[in-house]
Amino acid sequence: MCEFKRSVLLVLWWTFVCVITVASFSPLAIAGNEEDCQDVTTFFGEDIDLKLFQDSKSYPIYYRYLTVDEQSGFLFVGAMNKLFGLNLRNIENKAQRIAQDFRPLNRFRDHCRKNGKLDNFDCQGHIRFLVRLKSSATDTFYMCSTGSYQPMGYELRLRQNTFDTVRSDLNAHGVCSYGPNDNTTAVLVSEGTPDNMAALFGGAAIDFLMSEPVISRHAVFSNNMLTANFIRTISKIGWLNEPQFVGSFEVGDYVYFFYREVAIEYTNCGKKIFSRVARVCKNDEGSTLKKNTWVSFMKARLNCSIPGEYPFYFDEIQDVYKLGDMFYALFTTNVNGMTASAICGYNLTNIDTVFEGSFKQGNSTSIWLPVPTNKVPIPRPGKCEVGSSMIPQQQFVSQHTMLMDKAVSHQFREPIFYKSNTLMRKLIVIPNVAGGDGMVFFTASNTGIIYKIAAWPKINPKYDPPTTYLVSKTIPLGDNKPIWSLVYHDNSIYFSTDTAVGQIPVETCEKYTKIDLCIYDPYCGWDKTLEECRIYTKSERVIPYKGIDLLAYSLEEAIGKAIGGTLHKYERISRTTGSSVQLRIAFKLHIKGKVHWTKDGSAIIGERHILAQDNSLIITDIRKQDEGSYLARDSKDRKVAEYTLAVETNKEQIEQRWMRKFDQWCEEFERYQEDIRRWEKKCEACCEEPSQAKVMSTLGGR
Secondary structure (H helix, E strand, C coil): CHHHHHHHHHHHHHHHHHHHHHHHHHHHHHCCCCCCCCCCEEEEHHHCCCEEECCCCCCCCCCCEEEEECCCCEEEEECECEEEEEECCCCCCCCCEEEEECCCCHHHHHHHHHCCCCCCCCCCCEEEEEEECCCCCCCEEEEEECCCCCCEEEEEEEECCEEEEEEEEECCECCECCCCCCCCEEEEECCCCHHHCCEEEEEEECCCCCCCEEEEECCEEECCEEEECCEECCCCCCCCCCCEEEEEEEECCEEEEEEEEECHHHCECECCEEEEEEEEECCCCCCCCCCCECCCCEEEEECCEECCCCCEECCEEEEEEEECCEEEEEEECCCCCCCEEEEEEEEHHHHHHHHCCCEEEECCCCCEEECCHHHCCCCCCCCCCCCCCCHHHHHHHHHCCCEECCCECCHHHCCCEEEECCCEEEEEEECCHHHCCCEEEEEEECCCCEEEEEEECCCCCCCCCCEEEEEEEEECCCCCCCCCEEEEECCEEEEECCCCEEEEECCCHHHCCCHHHHHHCCCEEEECCCCEEEECCCCCCEECHHHCCCCCCCHHHHHHHHHCCCCCEEEEEEEECCCCEEECCCCCCCCCCCCEEEECCEECCCCCEEECCCCCEEECCCCHHHCEEEEEECCCCCEEEEEEEEEECCHHHHHHHHHHHHHHHHHHHHHHHHHHHHHHHHHHHHHHHHHHHHHHHHHCCC
C-alpha cells in the first residue's frame, strides 16, 4: 500500500513542478518592470477609517473654514452661502447636524457683478470666521461672511440643532475678506482691552479692490457707550505691503500677527516675499496725530533657513500653530522657483527680544540701516504703557516703518523638518503623543495629501533639533485638489477641500508591517510576541521608539537587540532542475529602493534571473550551476535576505527526498491514528456508566 502511495505522490509532484515552471515565465517576467519604490507608507481613503461629508456631489460648495466647538460638540464648517455643524465624533452622523443658508443681499450681488466679478463664486457669501462670544447670553456666536464683496457680520444663537439670527448687520470690515481667495485672520480678545470689553482683532483688506490691507481692532463698546475707537495700521509708509495673513494669537498684553508680504527693504533688488510677525498692544488707545492708528505696532522678519555659507531660505509662511510659548510655522519656497516646504519653531522670548532691539529704516538711497538709539524716544514705541499723550512716540511711529533691524531666529537655527518638491499649506502640532516625548506634525498640501511627521527629542532637546521622520502620507480623496483647512480634536484630523469635508484617525498602527515604520510613529509600538504593530501601551513585549538604544547602536542593531533576534531570514531550500524558485525578501525593516543580489559573492547575470518589483529574486529553468549561496543587500548595504539553494539533478535524488518526506508523513499519520484509538477508548469508558443508568431507568430503578 505504501509503495502505491509513493508512486502516486511522485507523479503528482512532477505534474506540480511542470505547472509551476511553465506558469513562471510570463507573469513573473512582467514583475521585473521597475517602478520607484515609495519611501513612506501611503494610505488611501479605503485603507483608513475615512468619514466624508458632502452637501452636494454635483458642484463645489467651497468648504474653506473649519473650527471646533467642544462645548456644543460640533465641527463648524464655513462654506459658500452655508454654515454647517457636523458631529465631532462622526461627521457622517445625520442625527446631529446643522445646515443653514446665509446668502448675501441681492443688491450686493448686483454691485459685485457690475464690477466684473464672477457671479457663481465671487458674488456669493463665503463664511470665513465663527467664534463663540463670552457673554451673559449662552451659546452666542459672532460670524462673518464675504457677503458678495460686502463683508457681513452676524450675531447667532445656537438652539439645539439650529442657529437663530439675532443680528445680521454687524461690522465685519477688517475681519472677513472681500473676496473668497484672500487670506485673512481674526481673534476675539476678552481681557486686557479698554475696559476689559471683548474686541475683535483682525488682519484683512478693507476695500473692494483689496488694495488697502490693515491690522485692526474693532471699536470697543461698554454698556452701549463707545470706549475705544476702531484703530488700524497706517497706509503708504510701509507698515504693510501686500500682506497675506496666516494667523493671529492673544498672548499676555499683546496680539501677535503672522503673515507674508512684499519686502520693503528688498525693493531695490526686485520683488521679494518675506515672512513677518507683528505685535500690537491690546490696550492701545490709538494715536492723536494720525487718528485711529496704532501707537504700539511693530514687525520683524521671521527667518526659516538651512544654514550654510549660502543659507537656503524658506521665505513664505503658510500657516502657524501655537503650543505653549512656542510658535511652529510652516514655510515654503517661492512657488515660481524650486518647490520645498519646511517647519520652523519660534520661542516667544526670542520674538520679544527682537522687538526690544533696534529699528530699521531706509534712507533716500534705499539703504536700510539701524535707527540710532538716540533717535528712539523713551519709553520706546511698542511698549503698552505708551499712551495717546506721548507725542514723541507718536511722531516716531508715524514716520517709520516699525520694522526691526534683526530677524527672529528659529529654534536650533535650522528647520525642524523640510522636504523638497512639496508645497505644504496647513499645519497641526500634537505634543506628548501616547504619554511620551514624541511630537507629531500633520501638514496638508496643495495637492490633497496629508503628511504625518514624527519628531523625537535628542539628549539635549533645548539645543539639538529633534530627529524627524516622514511617517506616512494619506491621500484621502485622490483628486489632487488643495486642502484649505486642517484642525485636530480628540484623536481625529478634520480637513476640508472645495468639494468635501473629511475625518481621519491620527492612529494607524495596524497598517504598519515593518518594525522601523511602526516605531517611528509616536502613537505605536512593535509587539515582539505577536510580531505586529499596535497602539503603544507600557508593556515589556511592546517596543516603542524610545525603547531602543540608538546611542550605543545603529538603528538595525538596536532593533535587533530589542526584539532578541535577527532582522533577515536565512533559509535552506532544494529544487529540481527545470523548475523555478522565488527567493523572497522577509526583512523586518523598511527597504528603500532596490536590493542587490549576489551568488557566492558574485553579481548575478542572465535572463533566467529576474528581479521582481518586491525585490525578490526569481530563478527560472533551474540548472545545476544555480546551486549555491544567495545574498541580498539594500542601498544601505544591509543584509536583507540569505538563502542556500541545492539543486537535485537526477531521478534517484528526487525519489529519495520524496520517500523520506513520505516516511515522515506516514509516521505522523500513525501517531494521529494512535491518538484516535486512545480517544475512542476513553470515550467508551466514559459511556459505560451512562448506559447502565439508562438501563436502570428503564427498569424503574433510581
